[in-house]
Amino acid sequence: xxVLSAPLTISFDYTRSLGPVLGRFMTxxxxxxxxxxxxxxxxxxxxxxxxxxxxxxxVIDLVEVRPxxxxxxxxxxxxxxxxxxxxxxxxWALIRLDGADTALLHAVDAGSRELxxxxxxxxxxxxxxxxxxxxxxxxxxxxxxxxxxxxxxxxPVTVMTTPIRLSYTxxxxxxxxxxxxxxxxxxxxxxxxxxxxxxxxxPRVCPADGVPTEEEVAIRDHGTVTTFCVVxxxxxGQRLDPPYVVAQILLDGADIPIPHLILGLPxxxxxxxxxxxxxWRDPESWTxxxxxxxxxxxTGEPDAPYESYREHL
Amino acid sequence: MSVxxxxxxxxxxxxxxxxxxxxxxxVPVFRRALxxxxxDRHEVDFWCSGSSDYLAGRAFSFVNAVDAxxxxxxxxxxxxxxxxxxxxxxxxxxxxAGEAETALVYGFGKASAGLLRRVLALQLDxxxxxxxxxxxxxxxxxxxxxxxxxxxxxERAMAEVAVRSRADASANPYSQLSGVLDLDDLLARxxxxxxxxxxxxxxxxxxxxxxxLACGERARRHPRRAWxxxxxxxxxPQGLGxxxxxxxxxxxxxxxxxxxxxxxxxxxxxxPFTHQELLLRAALGLGERVRINPxxxxxxxxxxxxxxxxxxxxxxxxxxxxxxxxxxxxxTSGPALQQNLVCVLEAS
Numbered sequence: 001x002x003v004l005s006a007p008l009t010i011s012f013d014y015t016r017s018l019g020p021v022l023g024r025f026m027t028x029x030x031x032x033x034x035x036x037x038x039x040x041x042x043x044x045x046x047x048x049x050x051x052x053x054x055x056x057x058x059v060i061d062l063v064e065v066r067p068x069x070x071x072x073x074x075x076x077x078x079x080x081x082x083x084x085x086x087x088x089x090x091x092w093a094l095i096r097l098d099g100a101d102t103a104l105l106h107a108v109d110a111g112s113r114e115l116x117x118x119x120x121x122x123x124x125x126x127x128x129x130x131x132x133x134x135x136x137x138x139x140x141x142x143x144x145x146x147x148x149x150x151x152x153x154x155x156p157v158t159v160m161t162t163p164i165r166l167s168y169t170x171x172x173x174x175x176x177x178x179x180x181x182x183x184x185x186x187x188x189x190x191x192x193x194x195x196x197x198x199x200x201x202x203p204r205v206c207p208a209d210g211v212p213t214e215e216e217v218a219i220r221d222h223g224t225v226t227t228f229c230v231v232x233x234x235x236x237g238q239r240l241d242p243p244y245v246v247a248q249i250l251l252d253g254a255d256i257p258i259p260h261l262i263l264g265l266p267x268x269x270x271x272x273x274x275x276x277x278x279x280w281r282d283p284e285s286w287t288x289x290x291x292x293x294x295x296x297x298x299t300g301e302p303d304a305p306y307e308s309y310r311e312h313l
Numbered sequence: 314m315s316v317x318x319x320x321x322x323x324x325x326x327x328x329x330x331x332x333x334x335x336x337x338x339x340v341p342v343f344r345r346a347l348x349x350x351x352x353d354r355h356e357v358d359f360w361c362s363g364s365s366d367y368l369a370g371r372a373f374s375f376v377n378a379v380d381a382x383x384x385x386x387x388x389x390x391x392x393x394x395x396x397x398x399x400x401x402x403x404x405x406x407x408x409x410a411g412e413a414e415t416a417l418v419y420g421f422g423k424a425s426a427g428l429l430r431r432v433l434a435l436q437l438d439x440x441x442x443x444x445x446x447x448x449x450x451x452x453x454x455x456x457x458x459x460x461x462x463x464x465x466x467x468e469r470a471m472a473e474v475a476v477r478s479r480a481d482a483s484a485n486p487y488s489q490l491s492g493v494l495d496l497d498d499l500l501a502r503x504x505x506x507x508x509x510x511x512x513x514x515x516x517x518x519x520x521x522x523x524x525x526l527a528c529g530e531r532a533r534r535h536p537r538r539a540w541x542x543x544x545x546x547x548x549x550p551q552g553l554g555x556x557x558x559x560x561x562x563x564x565x566x567x568x569x570x571x572x573x574x575x576x577x578x579x580x581x582x583x584x585p586f587t588h589q590e591l592l593l594r595a596a597l598g599l600g601e602r603v604r605i606n607p608x609x610x611x612x613x614x615x616x617x618x619x620x621x622x623x624x625x626x627x628x629x630x631x632x633x634x635x636x637x638x639x640x641x642x643x644x645t646s647g648p649a650l651q652q653n654l655v656c657v658l659e660a661s
Contacts, residue, residue, distance in 0.1 A: 003332075008370055010370055014439065016439060016440065018440070022440050022441075025441075045552075045555065046554075047438070047440070047441040047442075047552065047554075049552075049555075053550060053555075072459070072554075073455045073456075073458045073459045073462070073558070074455070074458065075451050075454035075455055075458060075506045075507050075508070075509075076504070076506065076507045077448075077451060077506065081428070081430075081431050081446060081448055082431070082446070083431075083446035084445065084446045084447075084448075085445055092447055092451045092452075092454075092455060093455075094455055094459075094553060094554050096554070102552065102554040102555050103553070103554030104441070104554055105442055105445065105447060105452075105455070105553055105554065106445065107445065113507065118458065118462050133444065134440065134441045134442075134444050134445065135444055135445070160440065160444075162439070162443070162444045164435070166367070166370060166427055166431075166432060167427060167428070168333070168369075168370035168426045168427040169425075169426055169427075170333050170370065170371075170426065171331070171332050171333050171423075171426070172332060172333075173331070173332040173334065173336070173337045174337070175337075176332070204336070204380060205336045205337065205340055205380045205381055206380075206383065207379070207380040207383065207384055207385065208383055208384070208385035209383045209385075210340065210343065210354060210380070210381055210382050210383025211340070211383070212337070212340060
């Protein structure tokens with residue numbers, strides 16, 4: 001048996017409030033200007049610090065520095081990664097802007113690594129569309145050519161949004177794979193803990209005893225609603241129109257409930273103890289996924305007594 | 314002394330292993346660590362782990378891993394989103410405070426699930442650095458060039474670290490890389506992220522480790538133990554341009570606070586890059602007689618979130634086995650040696 005794996009891409013936006021120092025820094029970037037923060041010792045920090053590391057006082061003194069600077073360290077990237085400032089080979093560099101005492105990390109569009117050296121002079125290449133974000137600096141370029149400040153804009157920048165996108169290969173355990181392969185045959189598989197004898201669906205290391213479950217147990221696709229919620233809220237990516245019911249279903253023969261949809265009756269008629277059965281997709285379309293079961297429907301049997309599921313709420 | 318390491322186990326460092334959840338990887342590691350400590354899992358007062366959801370790409374992955382503990386009846390558990398060496402520190406303090414007599418500390422991570430050097434960009438400043446997605450190898454390369462430009466290290470000295478580490482790792486069944494490397498051959502190879510070559514960088518490793526601690530009275534009942542004479546951790550500023558990248562002041566400060574002795578026998582240094590071992594040796598003031606990374610170190614297997622804990626465990630094993638009288642375990646976290654922890658272990 002092969003352990004199953006599949007691509008998993010997650011993406012979300014980080015929306016961050018900026019506060020008084022970074023807000024002014026980002027507002028200035030939108031105007032093609034760079035501000036540094038001056039601490040009590042007279043040093044100018046770019047990127048700015050919000051608090052003085054020596055006195056711990058809030059930093060309120062922001063000063064403008066030049067859009068030109070000196071490379072203090074660098075490395076070369078032949079194959080840029082997703083999300084980096086340039087999509088052709090470039091240098092990462094620490095750059096001390098003229099007027100600053102600390103260095104900023106950014107990309108240098110040097111064209112060739114042979115042109116890179118510590119101590120070289122670079123200048124900011126501004127992004128055409130600026131929103132008040134560190135990426136208003138598109139990158140740096142060799143030499144001292146730079147655009148002057150843009151017109152001032154009265155509306156301060158208070159929030160920045162950074163999209164995050166990450167790609168993974170998600171890999172199941174051997175036990176999870178067995179469960180998913182069984183689903184592809186239209187079967188539900190549990191595994192029994194050798195210590196407490198409880199049956200877990202899907203199979204997992206026993207959370208009570210910390211030991212792998214080994215003995216396979218076939219589980220019927222009928223069960224009891226232990227608890228449920230009615231989803232009334234619309235959200236991005238939602239597949240059903242609200243209201244609809246997501247329930248915890250204790251399958252017959254299992255000792256742990258699984259979450260699934262209850263459809264086939266009005267949401268307000270779903271209740272604890274209700275007997276339900278799986279509605280499977282057309283067997284032609286079965287694969288190694290829980291989506292082979294579309295939802296659960298009521299069987300019409302009498303409700304299960306509370307005592308039969310009280311330990312599984 | 315009041316707290317000792319009484320057990321340690323690790324999973325083999327592999328380029329790709331096991332499930333994304335880490336549970337199945339941890340079960341045998343717990344079993345071996347507890348067996349070595351002679352403890353039943355019900356005798357563990359406090360559990361503490363280090364891991365990161367960003368490695369697995371799913372929320373609350375550390376909660377999943379609690380399955381491997383067997384959390385019934387309810388247990389006392391905590392988690393740090395850092396290398397488990399910092400979970401070790403939390404457990405150490407918990408025992409010192411008298412709130413637990415025993416603790417099991419563990420770390421785990423499947424670094425191979427995503428693109429590690431890109432995932433690690435998310436530990437950088439979220440306003441001015443992380444949105445550029447600088448990868449962790451490039452950030453280390455910027456530090457290496459600073460050290461080279463300052464004359465603190467040389468590319469040859471860096472390669473010598475790789476040669477020695479790979480050779481030492483041959484005796485370590487848990488290492489991922491080992492063998493004989495030729496120094497001149499290494500220096501002729503192409504750069505990965507100039508001035509770093511492939512041999513200067515730790516491999517991407519999946520893995521896990523678990524370490525068992527006990528208070529004085531409990532520890533004295535165990536035949537094998539390594540007493541903790543001091544632990545400290547310190548941090549440098551987050552801004553890469555805010556600090557002198559050719560030094561690791563937080564490592565120096567941590568060593569001083571932990572009481573790192575001058576007559577140290579062994580140091581297990583958590584240095585995922587060759588130049589970082591050289592910087593750490595200088596920061597900790599380690600002389601020629603100190604055996605550095607007899608395990609091969611993180612350069613031969615760097616499971617994220619447990620490699621630092623494994624340095625402490627491996628150092629403790631040196632003491633428990635009688636191969637060393639005093640040993641130090643070091644862990645780092647964050648970019649370019651930003652955070653450093655030093656643990657001093659002694660035979661008596």
